[in-house]
Amino acid sequence: MRFDNRLLDEIRARLTLSDIVGRRVTWDRRKTQPGKGDYWACCPFHQEKSPSFHVDDRRNRYKCFGCGASGDHFKFLTETEGLNFPEAVERLAEQAGVALPAPDPQAAKREKKRAGLADVCEMAARFFQMEFSAPRGEHARSYALKRGFTPQTLAEFRFGYAPSTRDALKKYLAERDVPEEVMVEAGLVIKPDNGRPSYDRFRGRLMIPIQDDRGRVVAFGGRTLDPDGQPKYLNSPETPLFHKGVMLFNAHRAREPAYKAGRAIVVEGYLDAIALAQAGIPYVVSTLGTAFTEDQVLRLWRFAPEPVVCFDGDAAGTAAAHRVVDRIFPVLKSGYSFQFCFLPDGMDPDDLVQKEGVPGFEAQVSSSQTLFNVVWDREVSVAQLDTPERKAALEKRFDDLIDTIRDPRVKRRYQLDLKFRLSNLFFEQARKGRGGRQQGAGRGERPTITGPAPSPDTPLFGTERLICGLSVKYPQFLDRHLERISALRFSDPVHQRFCDTLCALVNGLEETPVATVVDGLDETSRQLMAEVIQREGPSSDGAVSRHGAFSALAQRFPLLKVDPPEDFVEAAFLHFLDVLELKTLEQELEREMEAAETELDEASWHRMQAITQDLSRRREECARDEGELAERAKKLRSAPPSAPPVDAPAIQAG
Incomplete structure (x- = not known):
C-alpha cells in the first residue's frame, strides 16, 4: 500500500519521535535538553560507551554520529522491530489515532x-x-x-x-x-x-x-x-503468496525472541531450525533451499545486527558460506554484519544438539568467525604468494570484492583493514624468504628474524614505539587521526620513517599496491615491523587480529592481553599522541626562549606566552586523561576472573 505524504506528516506531528525512541534507549542527562527537543543517548544500533545518538524532535529525525544510522519514526520501527514499512505505518497510525485510507x-x-x-x-x-x-x-x-x-x-x-x-x-x-x-x-x-x-x-x-x-x-x-x-x-514454487528469495522459515516465531536477545541464528534446513527451536533456541530461522538473497540479508538485520550463519563444517558447508559472503558484501552497512559458525565435519545443528545439548551448540556458536575473517581465509587459503604477480592478483581479488560495498564508510574500513592485513602477510612472506636465504633455514623450519629493532635512548622512545605498534594493530585509529599522526615529530628517525610509511599507505589507500609499500621498507623498518607483529606461536596467514598476534606489543602495553574495549585502547592511543605533542611543544618553547636570549621582540614574546598557556592547558588535560584511563584500567584488570593476569601499569609506555 502507498501512503500519502500528508498522512505520514500527520502521524509524525501527533507522535513525538523522542517518545518512540525513548522506549529503547536511556537519555543522557548531561547532553539532553528536552525544552529544545534535543535528546542524546548511546546508540541502539551499535555498541558504544559515550552517547553519539541524537534525536531532534523539531526536525523529526534521529542520527548516530558513530555508525551513521539515521531516519524518522517509521524507519526507527523498521530497524528495531523488524516491521516492514506498511506495518510500521499501521502501528504508529493506531497509536496516533490517525485513520488509514481504504486500499484502492x-x-x-x-x-x-x-x-x-x-x-x-x-x-x-x-x-x-x-x-x-x-x-x-x-x-x-x-x-x-x-x-x-x-x-x-x-x-x-x-x-x-x-x-x-x-x-x-x-x-x-x-x-x-x-x-x-x-x-x-x-x-x-x-x-x-x-x-x-x-x-x-x-x-x-x-x-x-x-x-x-x-x-x-x-x-x-x-x-x-x-x-x-x-x-x-x-x-513450493513461486506463487503470489510465496517468494523464496524473501521469506525465512520460522521468521514469525523467531522475530520477537531475536529482538529481545539481540541475536539470530540462520541454519540451512527447516528441520534443523525446528530441532534448535525444540531445544530452547527460539531465535532461529532457515533459508528455503535457495542461496541467500539481498532481501533475506536485509530481513535478517531486522532480527539482529550480526546474525550467526550456522553451516555444516564440510566442503559443501564452506562453499555455501562463501556464496553467502558474496551476497552480503554489496549491502553491508555501518553496525551490521554477519558471523559464521562452521560445525564439526559431518555434523549438522540437529546432530550437535542431540549429542552435546544446547551448551555444546552454544560453545560452537561462541567461536564463530567474523565476516572479515571468513573472506580473508577464503582468499588467502588458495593464494600463492611466491611472485609479485601472484601477490598483485590476491590484492586485486580483495579490491574487486570491496568495490561491491555500497556504504562508503564500511567500504573505507574494509579497504583499510585488508590493506594492513595484506601488508603484514606480505611482510611475513618476505621475511621468511630473507630468513631462509640468510639463515639457511631448511624446509619447514621457521626462519629467524635478522635482528631486533634498534632501541636508542631517545626521549619518549617507548611511547613512540607504542604509537607505531597500535597504528598497525588498529589501523582505524591511524585513519581517524591521520592529520594528527602525520604531523607528529618523533625523536627516533626509525619511528618517523615507519610512521610516515603507514600514513602514506592510508593516504593512497586505493592507489598504492601493498607489495610496493612492503618492498620499500628499509632494514630497520623491517626489524620494527617484525617486532610489531611478533607472534607467540607459528602462523601462516598473516592475520593481525587472531589470538597470539602482537605479543611484543602486548608486552609493552600489557592491558592488551585482556582484550580491552576498543574505545579504551583508542583513548590510550590519543593519550600517547598528547604526550608526544606536549614534548614537541616543550621543545618549541625551548627554541623560542633560546632565540629570545639574543633577540626578543614583541612577536616572539606573544608566541612564548601562547605556547606557555597552551602547554599549561594541555598538561592539565593530559594529567586528567591519564587519571581517568588509570581508573578504567584498574576496573579492566579486576573484571573477569578468567582474564590473563596483568602485572604492569596500563598506561605507562614501556
Whole structure:
C-alpha cells in the first residue's frame, strides 16, 4: 500500500519521535535538553560507551554520529522491530489515532486473491496433518519421532504427510469446491502442458508448512521418505503468496525472541531450525533451499545486527558460506554484519544438539568467525604468494570484492583493514624468504628474524614505539587521526620513517599496491615491523587480529592481553599522541626562549606566552586523561576472573 505524504506528516506531528525512541534507549542527562527537543543517548544500533545518538524532535529525525544510522519514526520501527514499512505505518497510525485510507480497488482485489490462496494453503495444511495422524502416515510419524521431535513440536510446527497416491490432495480440495486453477496457482497441484490430468506436487513426503510474518500458511516444504527419492527436499514454487528469495522459515516465531536477545541464528534446513527451536533456541530461522538473497540479508538485520550463519563444517558447508559472503558484501552497512559458525565435519545443528545439548551448540556458536575473517581465509587459503604477480592478483581479488560495498564508510574500513592485513602477510612472506636465504633455514623450519629493532635512548622512545605498534594493530585509529599522526615529530628517525610509511599507505589507500609499500621498507623498518607483529606461536596467514598476534606489543602495553574495549585502547592511543605533542611543544618553547636570549621582540614574546598557556592547558588535560584511563584500567584488570593476569601499569609506555 502507498501512503500519502500528508498522512505520514500527520502521524509524525501527533507522535513525538523522542517518545518512540525513548522506549529503547536511556537519555543522557548531561547532553539532553528536552525544552529544545534535543535528546542524546548511546546508540541502539551499535555498541558504544559515550552517547553519539541524537534525536531532534523539531526536525523529526534521529542520527548516530558513530555508525551513521539515521531516519524518522517509521524507519526507527523498521530497524528495531523488524516491521516492514506498511506495518510500521499501521502501528504508529493506531497509536496516533490517525485513520488509514481504504486500499484502492486494485490493491483490495489483489489482497482478496492472496487471502483466497492462503485459505487454500490452510486447507492443505489441515489435510496433511490429518494424513500424518492417520494409518498411512505411520512411516512419516516414525521418521519424525526418530529425528527426536516431540509431540508438542509436531503439533506446534504442524507436521504433515502427503500420501503417495497421485491426487489425494487434489480430490480433497475439489470436494471443498476449490477450483483446479486455484490449486495450481497455490503451488499445490501441477498441470502438465501435454493435456494430461493434473496431479499433486507433493507425494510420499513429510510435510512442513511454511508461514509468513502473520503466521499464515503460504507454502510447504516436503522431505522425501524414500531413501532413494529425489529431490531430498522439495519446496513450493513461486506463487503470489510465496517468494523464496524473501521469506525465512520460522521468521514469525523467531522475530520477537531475536529482538529481545539481540541475536539470530540462520541454519540451512527447516528441520534443523525446528530441532534448535525444540531445544530452547527460539531465535532461529532457515533459508528455503535457495542461496541467500539481498532481501533475506536485509530481513535478517531486522532480527539482529550480526546474525550467526550456522553451516555444516564440510566442503559443501564452506562453499555455501562463501556464496553467502558474496551476497552480503554489496549491502553491508555501518553496525551490521554477519558471523559464521562452521560445525564439526559431518555434523549438522540437529546432530550437535542431540549429542552435546544446547551448551555444546552454544560453545560452537561462541567461536564463530567474523565476516572479515571468513573472506580473508577464503582468499588467502588458495593464494600463492611466491611472485609479485601472484601477490598483485590476491590484492586485486580483495579490491574487486570491496568495490561491491555500497556504504562508503564500511567500504573505507574494509579497504583499510585488508590493506594492513595484506601488508603484514606480505611482510611475513618476505621475511621468511630473507630468513631462509640468510639463515639457511631448511624446509619447514621457521626462519629467524635478522635482528631486533634498534632501541636508542631517545626521549619518549617507548611511547613512540607504542604509537607505531597500535597504528598497525588498529589501523582505524591511524585513519581517524591521520592529520594528527602525520604531523607528529618523533625523536627516533626509525619511528618517523615507519610512521610516515603507514600514513602514506592510508593516504593512497586505493592507489598504492601493498607489495610496493612492503618492498620499500628499509632494514630497520623491517626489524620494527617484525617486532610489531611478533607472534607467540607459528602462523601462516598473516592475520593481525587472531589470538597470539602482537605479543611484543602486548608486552609493552600489557592491558592488551585482556582484550580491552576498543574505545579504551583508542583513548590510550590519543593519550600517547598528547604526550608526544606536549614534548614537541616543550621543545618549541625551548627554541623560542633560546632565540629570545639574543633577540626578543614583541612577536616572539606573544608566541612564548601562547605556547606557555597552551602547554599549561594541555598538561592539565593530559594529567586528567591519564587519571581517568588509570581508573578504567584498574576496573579492566579486576573484571573477569578468567582474564590473563596483568602485572604492569596500563598506561605507562614501556
